[in-house]
Amino acid sequence: MTNKTIDLICQRRSIRSYKSTPLTSEQINEIIQAAQSAPSSNFLQCATIIRITDSEKRSELAHYSGDQSYIVQAPEFWVFCADFNRHFQIDATIPLEKAEQLLVGCIDTTLMAQNAVIAAQSLGLGTVYIGGLRNNIAKVTELLALPKYVLPLFGLCIGYPDQNPDIKPRLPKQLVFFENHYQPINHQLLAQYDSQMRDYYGHREINQKTNGWSDKIAETISKGQRDFVLNYLHKQGWITK
Ligand SMILES: Cc1cc2nc3c(=O)[nH]c(=O)nc-3n(C[C@H](O)[C@H](O)[C@H](O)COP(=O)(O)O)c2cc1C
Structure with a gap:
């Protein structure tokens, strides 16, 4: 560095x-x-x-x-x-x-x-x-x-x-850093990253897993929904208008 x-x-x-x-x-x-x-x-x-x-x-x-x-x-x-x-x-x-x-x-x-x-x-x-x-x-x-x-x-x-x-590996730079306009996902790079993450999860000391990164996205997002948040926000005075 x-x-x-x-x-x-x-x-x-x-x-x-x-x-x-x-x-x-x-x-x-x-x-x-x-x-x-x-x-x-x-x-x-x-x-x-x-x-x-x-x-x-x-x-x-x-x-x-x-x-x-x-x-x-x-x-x-x-x-x-x-x-x-x-x-x-x-x-x-x-x-x-x-x-x-x-x-x-x-x-x-x-x-x-x-x-x-x-x-x-x-x-x-x-x-x-x-x-x-x-x-x-x-x-x-x-x-x-x-x-x-x-x-x-x-x-x-x-x-x-x-x-x-x-250290947990991050997405390749090309998937998160674009020039001038948005870019569709590069599946080849994503597959490489998934394989890197599979390796990381499979070898880390605690909480080992067999998945990569993209194959858990749907599960991760749907389990963290906290449907009550919007109601709560309204009660606390946020985004009522
Ligand atoms: C806003 C936010 C909330 C998080 N909440 C939790 C949490 O409740 N429990 C936990 O163990 N880690 C939590 N994390 C840590 C993430 O799991 C962690 O940053 C991510 O897996 C990347 O790993 P790293 O921080 O070791 O690079 C949270 C991270 C952020 C940014």
Whole structure:
């Protein structure tokens, strides 16, 4: 790789087992500062992080997320929320119900989170996102007392890695990086990638599988539907207009 930053980014992989060593407050502050340095649409700064230090709440959140044990094990667990409630408190007359607001909130929050991920990694820490939180999004909302216009998008476990998983191969560049116009899928390249993924899944240390990538897409997408999300969004004040 050409420099340390790119190398660091390309070496990232999700960590699902952590040492008990806590983070120092300096480390936490540095990660938050890096997270807040992310760009923000119209500088609206519409993201909020909730650090979960209450062990009972942590266990509840782990349960709501499908009993993912590393949520309890990780020294830090943060919930990233798209947040327009701050703006609502400043001026209750601003219209916040348009679909665009949802997009802006999700984009800002995700940019902030990924900055936190890379900052944590630069400190020798590992992370994993927890979208499983949305399995029980209404219960998470209640547990964290999230008001209207606040949307818990995902959690993030942070801590020193207690495992060393392989890097997961990505789609070939030609399938995701086009010039000037959209390109139909190149099936030959896809087949090569499937074979690479079959090899990766078949040889990794834990959770070995026999599938490739494209043969599991339909199953993966249909099992993650969370049909209740639209209703939930409406209740929280999102995309009602
Ligand atoms: C928004 C988001 C939510 C995710 N939710 C979970 C989760 O609930 N549990 C989990 O173990 N991994 C979760 N992941 C991690 C992905 O499974 C992982 O990033 C993907 O398989 C690629 O592997 P890598 O991160 O090791 O490169 C999530 C990732 C993202 C971006």
